[in-house]
Amino acid sequence: MTTFRFLWKLVSYRKVLYMLNALAWSLIYLAPIVPGLLTKQFFDELSGHASYTLGLGSLLTLLLMAALARVSFVLFGFVTDVQFRFRIGALLRRNLLRHVLKEPGARAIPVSPGEAISSFRDDVDQVEESVSWSVDVLGFLVFAAVSCVLLMRIDAQMTLWVFLPLILVVSAAQLSTALLQKYRAASREATSQVTGAISEMFSTVQSIQVAGAEDRMIRRFRKLSDERRQAMLKDTLLTTSLDSIFSNAVNLGTGLILLLAAESMRTGEFTVGDFALFVYYLSFVTQFIQNFGKFITYFKVSTVAKNRLMSLLQGADPQLLTEHHPLYLRGKLPDPQEDSHTAGGGVEAGRLERLDLDGLTYMHPETGRGIHGVNLSLERGSFTVVTGRVGSGKTTLVRTLLGLLPKQEGDIRWNGRPIADPGTHFIPPHSAYTPQIPRLYSDTLRNNILLGLNADEERMERAIRSAVLEDDVERLPDGLGTVIGPRGVKLSGGQAQRSAAARMFVREAELLVFDDLSSALDVDTESKLWDRLAELRAGTTCLVVSHRKAALSRADRIIVMNQGRIEAEGTLEELLVTSEELRSIWYGSEDRDSDSRK
Ligand SMILES: Nc1ncnc2c1ncn2[C@@H]1O[C@H](COP(=O)(O)OP(=O)(O)OP(=O)(O)O)[C@@H](O)[C@H]1O
Missing domain, CATH: 1.20.1560.10 (ABC transporter type 1, transmembrane domain)
Structure with missing residues (x-):
């Protein structure tokens, strides 16, 4: 133009x-x-x-x-x-x-x-x-x-x-x-x-201090200036x-x-x-x-x-x-929910019976790595764990499914119906997601969990209980009204992860996607979380990225990723016999789990 x-x-x-x-x-x-x-x-x-x-x-x-x-x-x-x-x-x-x-x-x-x-x-x-x-x-x-x-x-x-x-x-x-x-x-x-550079420095102050990189950062900043x-x-x-x-x-x-x-x-x-x-x-x-x-x-x-x-x-x-659009400079603003629905191409609430991925492909343009031709089916109420070594494509898989990365090939079908734009479909009430690194804001814990959602107290309590967060909330000075600092710095890693889980649970979505949620949780807390999830949300379909025993042992089905492709899939019992990759994750996980218990 x-x-x-x-x-x-x-x-x-x-x-x-x-x-x-x-x-x-x-x-x-x-x-x-x-x-x-x-x-x-x-x-x-x-x-x-x-x-x-x-x-x-x-x-x-x-x-x-x-x-x-x-x-x-x-x-x-x-x-x-x-x-x-x-x-x-x-x-x-x-x-x-x-x-x-x-x-x-x-x-x-x-x-x-x-x-x-x-x-x-x-x-x-x-x-x-x-x-x-x-x-x-x-x-x-x-x-x-x-x-x-x-x-x-x-x-x-x-x-x-x-x-x-x-x-x-x-x-x-x-x-x-x-x-x-x-x-x-x-x-x-x-x-x-x-x-x-200023924005990066402000958001990574802790990492800079821990790495003793202050002088190098200042030198770089001086060079840029x-x-x-x-x-x-x-x-x-x-x-x-x-x-x-x-x-x-x-x-x-x-x-x-x-x-x-x-x-x-x-x-x-x-x-x-x-x-x-x-x-x-x-x-x-x-x-x-x-x-x-x-x-x-x-x-x-x-x-x-x-x-x-x-x-x-x-x-x-x-x-x-x-493009010409109204700016709403005067009068009442339109309901953002309504707006996103009409603009997003239609979010119809729909009970999930079955989710199918067919030949899903996304290669990161920068590295040429990612996932290739992934086929996967999730039944209603199932608990599926995606596992694999570091860099095997687990995060890319869930992000491509959710439309956070633009799929390059393949189809996604929700109850058999093709989903043309996953980004507008895989949102509550269809699905909710917790990323590997939870994003929290400098606001109260309640607002961080709700993010503007209008949920009643009972629903909030259920979410907090599912996330095993009730004791932590009680110990916080102002309970749910406690301001948790920029990016949630006043919470421990595990508390931040469970707060992000509560944010997901309160949305009461059909499909819950967890990306390595439990990496900062001890084994007992993690077990409790999966137990409560099963008990409080029977019928919810879960897709969980994890290499931990607590998740693997509960899985109805395990998907083992290797170099962007599904290398093996089946139940834990089957894979422990047939998959070398899973055996190394399972026994490696034993060492990691016992380390984390120490
Ligand atoms: N933003 C990105 N840009 C370029 N390449 C990427 C990007 N994110 C991931 N990759 C590459 O894609 C491949 C798959 O990465 P992905 O993060 O999906 O793996 P993963 O199995 O989730 O790893 P981890 O267990 O460390 O989370 C890796 O080889 C990685 O280097």
């Missing part, structure tokens, strides 16, 4: 507002025409060259009225500008955020969160700036046309000198386009690298140089006019009023030429911003970014 088309789509989002804004700024730019003519009249009257007289009082009144009119236009212009800018910026951010939220969870953004935030903030601002300045160009061109006609009628040759700098400015800006884009892209990239300084310097230097070209070209024009005017005035062809009009308009032309130059710069820079925003779409249709 070209930058012009991209900006045009944004303009057409609020056409009327844009036109009002353009009208306001055209009037602001046109307004100096009147005081210019009045000033000419004033001087012509004084020097006796006026063809008619208005009188000093009338002239002053008219000048005052012109000034008041301009002030009102400026106020109106600022109101329309702010309203318009806010709306197109909000639309861009809304569309981008919607896309990010709809992307398969594990690949939501292609950059670090810090870099994405910097794009949401700076790139959108840049685009806003460019659209906003476009109305100035319109106003300026109208002013240029009107003042050109007026001045041409007085002295055509001199008029040329007034407008010559404009041609110089446009040519200079055009010539430096490629370089400016390159420098701006580099400075934006360097800024995102720094923002990304240095690179940013250099990139910003080049960018600012070029932008400032362009600015100075713009203003000096205009100063040159002024000098030439003064020389020419002096000559013409001596010969008597040029009145003092004409001179005043030229000088008066020239000051505005100077300001407008600079603004025009700014617009050209912003337009070029917005190409860089547009490309960066598009890269966050990860190959999706670029039109998504400028």
Whole structure:
């Protein structure tokens, strides 16, 4: 999508507002025409060259009225500008955020969160700036046309000198386009690298301290900051140089006019009023030429911003970014649940009888590893354990099933019905999931478990009991109302995992998917958790990634993964006889389990 088309789509989002804004700024730019003519009249009257007289009082009144009119236009212009800018910026951010939220969870953004935030903030601002300045160009061109006609009628040759700098400015800006884009892209990239590094450092303070890596982190941060300084310097230097070209070209024009005017005035062809009009308009032309130059710069820079925003779409249709949607700036917001249902392609509640995976394939593009041709069937109420060595593809399998990674081949069928978009289907009440590393927020434990769900106390208590969390809740200073710190740092690893399990249980979904839930639990707690799950949620289908005996010994069926494929499957008894891989996991697990008990 070209930058012009991209900006045009944004303009057409609020056409009327844009036109009002353009009208306001055209009037602001046109307004100096009147005081210019009045000033000419004033001087012509004084020097006796006026063809008619208005009188000093009338002239002053008219000048005052012109000034008041301009002030009102400026106020109106600022109101329309702010309203318009806010709306197109909000639309861009809304569309981008919607896309990010709809992307398969594990690949939501292609950059670090810090870099994405910097794009949401700076790139959108840049685009806003460019659209906003476009109305100035319109106003300026109208002013240029009107003042050109007026001045041409007085002295055509001199008029040329007034407008010559404009041609110089446009040519200079055009010539430096490629370089400016390159420098701006580099400075934006360097800024995102720094923002990304700050966000990574803040989120991994503990790991940095434990690894004693403070000095190395600071060195890396210093290097990134240095690179940013250099990139910003080049960018600012070029932008400032362009600015100075713009203003000096205009100063040159002024000098030439003064020389020419002096000559013409001596010969008597040029009145003092004409001179005043030229000088008066020239000051505005100077300001407008600079603004025009700014617009050209912003337009070029917005190409860089547009490309960066598009890269966050990860190959999706670029039109998504400028699609027109309501912003709900006034009144009641629509129910988000309803919205996601209609947008998500239909989430019909449905009791799970049978889930089938047929030839499911996902290879991580970065490593070419993942899962290949996985076939699997889960019956209602079954407890299936996926096991295998580190890196055998267990997590990739459950993430692809849930639509957190986009499947590349294969079919998923829910009660025999193909699921086209797993990402919108495998959510509560169909399924709930606990990832390997639970994500908790700096809020109360209750809010972390509910995440906005409207569940009654009884349901909450059931979830907490299923997750074997009741004793921990009792010991917390404010029970469920205890704030658990950023990313749940006030909880132990096991408590965090069981809180994430409670979050899953409270959703009372048909299918529960656990990815290595029990890795921070002791054997007794884990056993209790599986027992309670069986007792409190009979009929729930469970898919569990684990290598631990507590889970393996309860499994109706075990799937053994090796290098992204299913190597063996069956009951524990069968596999202990037939699968070498399972035997090594089972007996290895014995050592690990006894270690964890020590
Ligand atoms: N985000 C990623 N990008 C690139 N390759 C990945 C990514 N995640 C996993 N892989 C690769 O895919 C393969 C399967 O990884 P996966 O995480 O599914 O294994 P796993 O069996 O769950 O391992 P673990 O027991 O350590 O969780 C591995 O070879 C891994 O290197």
